[in-house]
Amino acid sequence: MCGVWRHICKDPLMWRTLNMRILHTRHRRLTGHTLDKLCHRAVDRSNGLLEQIFLDQFVTGDLLLHIVNRNHCIRVMRIKRCTISSKALIEAAKKLRLLEELDLSLFDDLTWKSLEAVGRNCSGLRSLKLNKVLPTRSYQQSNKGKNSQAFAIAKYMGELRHLELLGNCLDGTGLVAILDGCPHLESLDLRGCRFRLTESLTRRCSQRIKRVRFPHERIHDEYFRALRYN
CATH class of the missing domain: 3.80.10 (Leucine-rich repeat, LRR (right-handed beta-alpha superhelix))
Structure with missing residues (x-):
């Protein structure tokens, strides 16, 4: 990567949207551990400006909590085919006050308590x-x-x-x-x-x-x- 692009990529404004679903689909050799590290790095580079996030089945409860603790401006979240505990989802919902769109398709069964937490904390949820x-x-x-x-x-x-x-x-x-x-x-x-x-x-x-x-x-x-x- 040239120096100019390296400098540009350090700007948090470049990281307002994070889509790792395509990466996960096209590079199946990447382990969940590698994807987790890449996601952590991208989230940290956003410096709290992340607005949209699209992730797939490698997401854990710890990673989800890291994301929402570092970013309070998330408006769109799509995390599919994940196994995340009800406790982690409830804690994450408390930090998603600006959330407007949520996609939890192909999840393990979501508990009533998890959806209650989303509804109570994400008053702006529209989708x-x-x-x-x-x-x-x-x-x-x-x-x-x-x-x-x-x-x-x-x-x-x-x-x-x-x-x-x-x-x-x-x-x-x-x-x-x-x-x-x-x-x-x-x-x-x-x-x-x-x-x-x-x-x-x-x-x-x-x-x-x-x-x-x-x-x-x-x-x-x-x-x-x-x-x-x-």
């Missing part, structure tokens, strides 16, 4: 994606837990405009809760969810929300590519 790999037709979950995420969203994220829940295990009760608790929704994606909407609930969704993708609608292969690469 949430909790997409999953689509369940098989035999997929089942106990009635006790299948609407827990929907109830947390409804209770603590009333300012949402965009919500994606592809492959979620909620049912009509969870959807009603979201419609009651999130009156400003402009788009809602329920493709791949395993429940049937009643005629009245279908009508209510269509009348209330500008763009609705219903559970029965077909999902093309582009969805899986988007989950992997975007």
Whole structure:
């Protein structure tokens, strides 16, 4: 690297956006430890000016906490296919006061408490994606837990405009809760969810929300590519 570019890259303004998902996809030989070190270095260079961050499955709870402790201006966060403890997510949410867009797709199951912490602390959140790999037709979950995420969203994220829940295990009760608790929704994606909407609930969704993708609608292969690469 020439001296001019080396000098430019030390400017924190060059590090307002950090996208390591492409790096992880194209260079699969890189270990999680190497990616962790690279991410730490990039976050430190941002000097608190990081606004957008896009990471993949190498993220740990410790790395997430390092990111949010060094940067309080994050507005967009997409961290997919990660295994991060509920405790770490709750602590991280306390530092994300300016967060507007959050994507936690392909995560291990998120607890009700984690989403509650996000809702309580990120009052400016407008877009949430909790997409999953689509369940098989035999997929089942106990009635006790299948609407827990929907109830947390409804209770603590009333300012949402965009919500994606592809492959979620909620049912009509969870959807009603979201419609009651999130009156400003402009788009809602329920493709791949395993429940049937009643005629009245279908009508209510269509009348209330500008763009609705219903559970029965077909999902093309582009969805899986988007989950992997975007």
